[in-house]
Amino acid sequence: MTRESNDQNNGKNNPEDISKVTLEYPLDYLLTDDDNTPPAEGHALARLDEEKLMVVPEPGIPFPIPYRDIVSITPDDYRLKLALSSGETLTLFNLGYKYQDFIRDITRLRNQVLIKDLLMEETYSGVAVKAQLTSIDPHTGLSTALGCEARLYETGLVIIPEHQYPFRLPYGVISGITKQDYAITLTTDTGERFILSKMGNQFDLFGQTLYQAMSNLSLKLQQSIKDLLDKTSPLNARKITRIMKDGKAVKKMDIQAIDPKLWLRLEDKINNHSIKEEYHFLKSLGRQDRICIGFKRGLMGDLTDEYIWFLVPIYDMDPTKPGNAVAMTAFTTKNRNGATYFFRIAGREEYKTFHSIQQLDQKTDEIINMLNFSMLMVNFRREPIYLSENQLKNPRYLKYRFAVDNLHSLKTLRNLFIGRVIHASPKQWKQDVMNLLTFNVSERSEDKRWSKRR
Incomplete structure (x- = not known):
């Protein structure tokens, strides 16, 4: 087939257009591994489509290589070396004048898959x-x-x-x-x-x-703030925008220092939603001056709905009291989220060693900053945070496997994750929350998660 040029045109292009076609290249290949297995080699046709490289030997049995299985792509003297997750190396050569085209095509197609897998999809x-x-x-x-x-x-x-x-x-x-x-x-x-x-x-x-x-993004947030606070000054709107940019959850004390009314209006958003009972229960358990609320419009392409999330740190100088956790709940004004997520503040043994509430406050602030940063980095996706290693083996969740292995912020969230409590009945939800918090201060293993099935 004739390959259409994908070069840039004054910087304006759509790098995803190439994924809509199948490209074919005649070449030679060499497949080797580290255990001295005789290499597979010969002439072949390489087919590039949306999800994979298909090598079709002439003659021989075709073998597919999903882009997710390509660890690295290294050009070397008109040869292209693909390091595979299996430990094998696939070397492609004798592409002639199409060598650069092939590098560009396989790189772009692989990148499109990785961009989706690394939770980067948006407009x-x-x-x-x-x-x-x-x-x-x-x-x-x-x-x-x-x-x-x-x-x-x-x-x-x-x-x-x-x-x-x-x-x-x-x-x-x-x-x-x-x-x-x-x-x-x-x-x-x-x-x-x-x-x-x-x-x-x-x-x-x-x-x-x-x-x-x-x-x-800044103007969108400023408009949201003006909608919440009709009489706030432009100066205060700009100050709040700086600390809440792109949906960051901000501590009550920091918001009140700029405009005390904004915190009340943010709580009103929660009080007008079915999530309010859960919020006030967590608030009764938590350190109220360090509760954080964040919001944004237009998350995941919805230009009208508001995404609101809050963090409630729960800790005490008594290390046996249920806690050592930050509770996170997120919802939109159109729909409620189905769970509350819990993350560790400190290691389970470390939590017993704090000598003052000020030390715990400082540690909590560090964790809140980390949660904020990490949630922005994973684009507020929550499913890849709570899925277990066994669940990630399910083909349904294969799209998250690469992100879990390679996205540092997602690794951080998964390492801190304790468990989630499904919003069923209010009574059951409260009981499960207390069970999880009790588990977190009684369990000795640092990496063990809470599960209702225990």
């Missing part, structure tokens, strides 16, 4: 540029530089480094942005720095679209 802005990415570690100061593609989406920037996994930077975790010497520097809430440069004539378009996307 694409239409702007994608080639750039050099320099990453600077906040702890060591060490930097790495490599080529990448940078794509702008509605609520985040997706960066696809050459021969590495894509990753997403939600606009809500970007605390600073500067443009200088044809480079854009992004600083995150955790202190990481990412510098995008060498964008050529796409620099201005990319920078303008990035600023516009971040501005749109």
Whole structure:
């Protein structure tokens, strides 16, 4: 078949269009592993479709390689080496003048699958540029530089480094942005720095679209705040927008320091919803000055519904009292969520060692910041947090396997996760909450989760 060009057109393209066709390339292949098994090799036809590379030997039995099973793609002197999750290496060569086309196609198709698997799916802005990415570690100061593609989406920037996994930077975790010497520097809430440069004539378009996307999110939140608080000043609206950007859950004391009325209006949103009984029960157990509420509009493409979530930290200086947990519940104004999720504040043995409530307060603030950051990084998805390792083996949940293995924020959430309590009847829900909190302070194993089936 004739391959249509997918090159950029003034930075505007749709990187997903290529996934709608099947591409074919004649080539030679060599499949090897580490246990001295005789290699499989010969001439073949390589077929690329939406989900996999299919190698069709001539003659021989075709064998499929899902893109999820490709650990890395490495070009080497007109040969392409694919490291597979099985430990095997597939080398593809003799592609002739189609070598670069094949690299571009398999990379883009694989990236589309990984972007979905890494929970990055959302509305694409239409702007994608080639750039050099320099990453600077906040702890060591060490930097790495490599080529990448940078794509702008509605609520985040997706960066696809050459021969590495894509990753997403939600606009809500970007605390600073500067443009200088044809480079854009992004600083995150955790202190990481990412510098995008060498964008050529796409620099201005990319920078303008990035600023516009971040501005749109800010304006959307400011409008939501004005809807909640008819008489709040523009200055207070901007202050609140900065601390609640992109749906972050913010502590009661921090919101009240700007506008005490906003906290009451946020609680009104909960009180007007069927979730209010659960909220007030958790509130009665928790540290009320550290309860957090966050909200946003337009989550997952819904432009009218409001997504509201709250965090209630539950802890005490008495380590035997049910607690050492942050309860998280999320709902929309149209529908309620079906469960409350619980995360550990401290390790179960560590929890017994705190000498003052101030130490526990500080630890809780750290965990709340981590939960905020991690929930934004996983785009507020909750299902991959609670699924067990056995459940992840189910073909139904295969889409989450790659994210669980490779998305650091999701690993963090799963490591802290204690269990979830389904909202059945109010009486049963309250009993299950207390059972979970009691389990969490009595269980010695650090990684054991609560289950109602116990």
